[in-house]
Amino acid sequence: MWTKENIRNQSGKTVIVTGANTGIGYETALAFYQAGAHVLVACRDENKAQKAIASLNTHAGDGTLEVGVVDLASLASVKPFADHFLQHHSRLDVLINNAGVMVPPASVTNDGFELQFGVNFLGHFALTGYLYPLLKQTLNARVVTLTSLAYRYGTIDFDNLRSEKGYDAMREYSQSKLADLLFTIELQKRITTAHDRILSVAAHPGVTQTDLSRNMEKTAIEAATQRLGALMETAQGALPSLYAAVSSEVEGASLYGPDQDGGLRGYPAKTEIDVVALNATLAAHLWQTAERLTGVIYP
Numbered sequence: 687m688w689t690k691e692n693i694r695n696q697s698g699k700t701v702i703v704t705g706a707n708t709g710i711g712y713e714t715a716l717a718f719y720q721a722g723a724h725v726l727v728a729c730r731d732e733n734k735a736q737k738a739i740a741s742l743n744t745h746a747g748d749g750t751l752e753v754g755v756v757d758l759a760s761l762a763s764v765k766p767f768a769d770h771f772l773q774h775h776s777r778l779d780v781l782i783n784n785a786g787v788m789v790p791p792a793s794v795t796n797d798g799f800e801l802q803f804g805v806n807f808l809g810h811f812a813l814t815g816y817l818y819p820l821l822k823q824t825l826n827a828r829v830v831t832l833t834s835l836a837y838r839y840g841t842i843d844f845d846n847l848r849s850e851k852g853y854d855a856m857r858e859y860s861q862s863k864l865a866d867l868l869f870t871i872e873l874q875k876r877i878t879t880a881h882d883r884i885l886s887v888a889a890h891p892g893v894t895q896t897d898l899s900r901n902m903e904k905t906a907i908e909a910a911t912q913r914l915g916a917l918m919e920t921a922q923g924a925l926p927s928l929y930a931a932v933s934s935e936v937e938g939a940s941l942y943g944p945d946q947d948g949g950l951r952g953y954p955a956k957t958e959i960d961v962v963a964l965n966a967t968l969a970a971h972l973w974q975t976a977e978r979l980t981g982v983i984y985p
């Protein structure tokens with residue numbers, strides 16, 4: 687059973703966690719802080735980042751904490767965040783693409799993309815691309831991207847990325863989480879081809895108690911809880927991300943999630959990837975589309 691206690695001293699390492707003000711991102715930042723890393727608490731709202739840091743500081747930890755402001759729903763926010771980071775840091779050991787939004791009312795990003803596809807996938811695609819040169823320079827850097835078991839029900843509708851044909855909240859969430867997993871695998875393929883020494887891995891937290899259900903009606907939450915069973919505590923839900931970020935057992939282009947109840951609960955383990963996310967043609971097409979939509983071309 688792999689727990690937080692298995693995390694070795696992370697002093698000297700620099701970690702970015704997106705969406706670190708709450709939920710799994712907060713717990714991930716806390717574990718890295720406690721293990722001695724320099725943690726950039728990346729949030730869309732500066733006040734929320736400051737509050738998170740104040741709260742993180744109440745825990746014993748040898749790490750250091752830094753505020754970062756990035757709104758993944760705005761490509762115009764992602765670039766200055768990355769530029770500022772690149773100007774002030776000489777290494778990036780771990781990038782955790784954690785921030786996410788689930789089943790919001792129909793809405794689009796500042797750039798006109800369906801919100802979940804825009805925040806969960808395109809924003810992180812752009813962020814990772816901007817930070818790639820520094821990841822490449824840092825020995826054994828890792829990119830961990832959060833997906834969800836909902837990816838299994840996803841398809842990528844390239845003609846509806848701006849909700850041109852209509853909006854279905856759960857369909858679009860599944861699409862964004864499939865995109866995250868396709869991205870993880872395609873990124874590793876490109877890293878390997880370039881002979882770079884970065885690992886790109888995906889993690890999913892099963893079912894975990896967080897604010898992710900904030901857009902759901904109470905009755906829908908109750909129905910989901912009845913169907914899926916008890917939710918894990920947030921700290922346990924952060925373990926797959928942490929395992930993917932630090933374990934020496936981790937392999938690129940792999941997925942890590944809880945090991946019990948079909949991946950809903952438990953402790954981190956390698957998880958079989960459904961065939962829907964192993965479609966290399968789809969992944970390559972998604973990558974080209976993301977480059978075109980974001981204007982970010984990886985070096």
Ligand SMILES: NC(=O)c1ccc[n+]([C@@H]2O[C@H](COP(=O)([O-])OP(=O)(O)OC[C@H]3O[C@@H](n4cnc5c(N)ncnc54)[C@H](OP(=O)(O)O)[C@@H]3O)[C@@H](O)[C@H]2O)c1
Binds near residue numbers: 729894
């Ligand atoms: N909880 C689960 O059971 C579960 C299951 C499968 C996958 N996941 C995945 O786990 C990840 C973490 O989710 P969570 O459960 O911890 O949910 P959460 O508690 O709602 O946290 C989501 C985080 O993402 C941030 N965020 C949302 N929109 C953003 C934007 N435009 N720019 C920057 N940050 C933004 C939120 O910031 P604000 O607080 O400012 O909104 C928050 O910090 C997500 O990728 C989610 O899809 C969770």
